[in-house]
Each structure stands twice: as C-alpha cells, then as structure tokens.
Amino acid sequence: MATSAHRGAVLIGQCIAHNTRNAAKVRVKRLIFDSNINMYFPKHKNYYAHDPDRECKTGDIVVIRELPERMSKVVTHSLVKLVYKFGDVTDPITGKKVVVGQYREHMDERDEMFGVAEDGSGGFKYSEAPDRGWQQDKRDFTHKVGYQKWHEFEPGHRFHNDPVAS
Structure with missing residues (x-):
C-alpha cells in the first residue's frame, strides 16, 4: 500500500506492448540497493496509465502520475506527458x-x-x-512464426515427405 507521501508521485518509464483499451502499459525501472554487497540492481514494475487518446505507442518514454483513486481494476495512473517518441x-x-x-x-x-x-x-x-x-494496424504477417526449411531430402529417402524432418 502506498503511503501518502507517494500519492501523486511522478514516474518516468517506457511504454510496452499492451492490449488494454484506453490505457497504456508503462514499465518503470528503479535501482534497488543490496546492502550485503553494496551494489544497486535494476528492478522494474509495470503500471497501467489512463490514455484515452491512445497517443502513447510501444517504445515511447512517458511521464505518469498516480490517480487519487483507481479508474478500474488495473488502471492506477494517468499519462501526464509524452517525453520522447520511440525512434525520434x-x-x-x-x-x-x-x-x-x-x-x-x-x-x-x-x-x-x-x-x-x-x-x-x-x-x-x-x-x-x-x-x-506509419505501419501501425497494418496486416503484414510479422505476428506469425516464420517457417524456414533447413534441408531437402531427395526422393526415395525415408524422410522425403515428412514435414517434421525438414
């Protein structure tokens, strides 16, 4: 449970792939200190931020802020600003x-x-x-697993027509 000091905290993170309508999934990275070996280690946590205009795309760097109360079961933050677009x-x-x-x-x-x-x-x-x-929402078969044939057996071989063997 977040304390009152953390309410309204501003976080910066990267938008990752998601299927949620009117929300963006944002991964926030933090460094956690391990006192046994005196080193920091990266940890991340995912938040869902309210994005009704769907301006945030995968890879964008965004600023999010915690909402005073949850909008839904998963949406706990709101999108404040799009800092950098991915690729630009x-x-x-x-x-x-x-x-x-x-x-x-x-x-x-x-x-x-x-x-x-x-x-x-x-x-x-x-x-x-x-x-x-510019290719968003176009059907280009990149979501399908590619098929690559590694070897062709000559006719007469026992694996000639076996789809698993080639």
Whole structure:
C-alpha cells in the first residue's frame, strides 16, 4: 500500500506492448540497493496509465502520475506527458534531432558540402521519411512464426515427405 507521501508521485518509464483499451502499459525501472554487497540492481514494475487518446505507442518514454483513486481494476495512473517518441532521438539540451551521435542538420550540411553518390544512393533521407508508427494496424504477417526449411531430402529417402524432418 502506498503511503501518502507517494500519492501523486511522478514516474518516468517506457511504454510496452499492451492490449488494454484506453490505457497504456508503462514499465518503470528503479535501482534497488543490496546492502550485503553494496551494489544497486535494476528492478522494474509495470503500471497501467489512463490514455484515452491512445497517443502513447510501444517504445515511447512517458511521464505518469498516480490517480487519487483507481479508474478500474488495473488502471492506477494517468499519462501526464509524452517525453520522447520511440525512434525520434532528441538531444535534451539543444532540442535537435540526433542520429547515432550526430545531429541531423550536421549530416545534411555534410551531404551538401561533399555531395552524394552518383547513383543516387546517398543514404537514408530523414526529411522524406514518414512518421514513426506509419505501419501501425497494418496486416503484414510479422505476428506469425516464420517457417524456414533447413534441408531437402531427395526422393526415395525415408524422410522425403515428412514435414517434421525438414
């Protein structure tokens, strides 16, 4: 049971996959101190936060706050703010977009200065890319287990038509 000091506490966490309607599942990571070996160990706890607009997607970093009373059996928190969208890394100090340790605008300046390859393969164009999550709710069979055939037995072999053996 949470004490009154913890009521209304603000937590930051990452949204994980969920099927709950009007709620987001948020994993909050904490460091727990082990006094026997004087080390901190990561522990996590999952919370369900009320998100009626469904603005939070898997991988987003969000801020949540505990509700004064539960909305339902599992929903105990509310979504306060979407801090970072997954895939759109932003430098917190300058507010500029970052790609693998470089600012996007510096990459564009470099491409302008030195040009791109003659065949037109100048790398990924971030300005022309669609928003993150553009394939959401599309049926693309990624949820199914893939089948890979490892070996083909020639006709006459005892495992030739056995679906388990190949």
